[in-house]
Amino acid sequence: MHAHIVFAHPEARSFNGALADIAEETLAAQGITVTRSDLYGELFDTVEGPAHYGERADEAYFSALAEQRHAGNARTRPADVQREIDRLTAADLVILQFPLWWHAQPAILKGWFDRVFVYGELYTGRRRYDEGHFRGKRALLSVTTGGPAATFSPYGRGGPIERLLWPIHYSLHYMGFDVLPPFVAHGIQGGGIAYEQRDVFEQHLDGLKRGWAERLNTLDSARPIPFTGWQDWDDHGVLRADHPLRWA
Amino acid sequence: MHAHIVFAHPEARSFNGALADIAEETLAAQGITVTRSDLYGELFDTVEGPAHYGERADEAYFSALAEQRHAGNARTRPADVQREIDRLTAADLVILQFPLWWHAQPAILKGWFDRVFVYGELYTGRRRYDEGHFRGKRALLSVTTGGPAATFSPYGRGGPIERLLWPIHYSLHYMGFDVLPPFVAHGIQGGGIAYEQRDVFEQHLDGLKRGWAERLNTLDSARPIPFTGWQDWDDHGVLRADHPLRWA
Numbered sequence: 001m002h003a004h005i006v007f008a009h010p011e012a013r014s015f016n017g018a019l020a021d022i023a024e025e026t027l028a029a030q031g032i033t034v035t036r037s038d039l040y041g042e043l044f045d046t047v048e049g050p051a052h053y054g055e056r057a058d059e060a061y062f063s064a065l066a067e068q069r070h071a072g073n074a075r076t077r078p079a080d081v082q083r084e085i086d087r088l089t090a091a092d093l094v095i096l097q098f099p100l101w102w103h104a105q106p107a108i109l110k111g112w113f114d115r116v117f118v119y120g121e122l123y124t125g126r127r128r129y130d131e132g133h134f135r136g137k138r139a140l141l142s143v144t145t146g147g148p149a150a151t152f153s154p155y156g157r158g159g160p161i162e163r164l165l166w167p168i169h170y171s172l173h174y175m176g177f178d179v180l181p182p183f184v185a186h187g188i189q190g191g192g193i194a195y196e197q198r199d200v201f202e203q204h205l206d207g208l209k210r211g212w213a214e215r216l217n218t219l220d221s222a223r224p225i226p227f228t229g230w231q232d233w234d235d236h237g238v239l240r241a242d243h244p245l246r247w248a
Numbered sequence: 249m250h251a252h253i254v255f256a257h258p259e260a261r262s263f264n265g266a267l268a269d270i271a272e273e274t275l276a277a278q279g280i281t282v283t284r285s286d287l288y289g290e291l292f293d294t295v296e297g298p299a300h301y302g303e304r305a306d307e308a309y310f311s312a313l314a315e316q317r318h319a320g321n322a323r324t325r326p327a328d329v330q331r332e333i334d335r336l337t338a339a340d341l342v343i344l345q346f347p348l349w350w351h352a353q354p355a356i357l358k359g360w361f362d363r364v365f366v367y368g369e370l371y372t373g374r375r376r377y378d379e380g381h382f383r384g385k386r387a388l389l390s391v392t393t394g395g396p397a398a399t400f401s402p403y404g405r406g407g408p409i410e411r412l413l414w415p416i417h418y419s420l421h422y423m424g425f426d427v428l429p430p431f432v433a434h435g436i437q438g439g440g441i442a443y444e445q446r447d448v449f450e451q452h453l454d455g456l457k458r459g460w461a462e463r464l465n466t467l468d469s470a471r472p473i474p475f476t477g478w479q480d481w482d483d484h485g486v487l488r489a490d491h492p493l494r495w496a
Contacts, residue, residue, distance in 0.1 A: 010297035011310040040297060046355045049258035049288060062259040064349075101312075102361040103415035103422075104352060107294045111355030129405065147485065155487035155494065157377065157476065159418055167351035167412055174351075228405065237395065239403035246403065 003027050004091035005036045008098040008109035015144055015188045018205050019212060020097045023142065026216040035087055039108045044080060046111025052078045069120030077118070084116040093219065094139045094177065099188070103164050117175055130229030132176020138224070139177035141165060142212070149186040169225060178224040183215050251275050252339035253284045256346040256357035263392055263436045266453050267460060268345045271390065274464040283335055287356045292328060294359025300326045317368030332364040341467065342387045342425065347436070351412045365423055378477030380424020386472070387425035389413060390460070397434040417473060426472040431463050
């Protein structure tokens, strides 16, 4: 069993850094090997665009997907993207550790999706969702929010956390991952008001440490988030008219 | 009346480029002045992090919000961020033109949110949502999707488009904008299968041109997406228990 952590925070000493460290330690204690992509530390170039492609599928017109497919066929895929694909390929479990910025993942992690999940080799029109490339692997978001938990509850002003994480969860489902329910640490400062003292930080972290370790120690009993798949949809990609999930 | 377009696509000759051009022409014909941020063309540096801050609020610990606030106070804000803020300040209407990549905006546009909406000057704990900095201004997403319209309908396999755009719409609401219903152009190739011939591209564009121009010509009658605000929430940031929107 092998786990890979994608870490997307500019400060290694942050709460996010601490949560990534806890994951590494907790999983290692189970005998699981762990690797990490440190997107900031490795200066991951997050913007998909012409700059990444030398010999092009089409010099006159840039299409990200056409160039991704072409680079795969021509074996000219950018080295950093290939490295990330190799890391995912080696992993049974992928953890994305990031702070919620503007109701989503930070740009550096959004671009990791844009660049690493390449068209052609990792997905095609048919090879996606429950027939996706990474089926059999599990994915888990570990997210920090600045606001308190109540504001991300169903009637909270931040919006239900499930709704905010939907585009990310659904993208992982699109790639075939079994997506486990997220671990969310709320009310994390640093964030406008940084922790004034390191001991306040440690105190807050201690309170969450157990919950996070507990989640990591019980992954095998976690039920993945249910999504619909190919057999649920009609030829137009819509839930079949007679599907039990339809709300009459 | 002044409009600002934030354009986030790597190819100027793309459908997104054409839609941005149509917006410029259509608004100009109404006597509205139009400016544009071309995030790819201007090489917008999209990753919020220590690299943007010289004299720091805290050299030992990077907190994006603390540094944003400090740079504003110390008048050391990054020039590209200040330029974007100035452009937004001058605009009555802001249009974000982008393709849906991985169920969200491309990383370069996500980072525009991360870096431009600065803590301190543009929002604080109280000055947000319906008391947000940009209240009185309108914002409008113009989005292209690769999949056909049906797959983004309420029972579509892509997920309802309203759900996918929620984090972006809500972020604009957070900043105080009146968010108009989005314009969504579905089934845009280029995208794996690029348009083989320019005339097929032009034909598809022609079919959408009228709808987009029509939307731009009737903005004054468009009703903003309704969101809750400060008077709807209790002290915990949760919809008041007696609120009519509560679903018993």
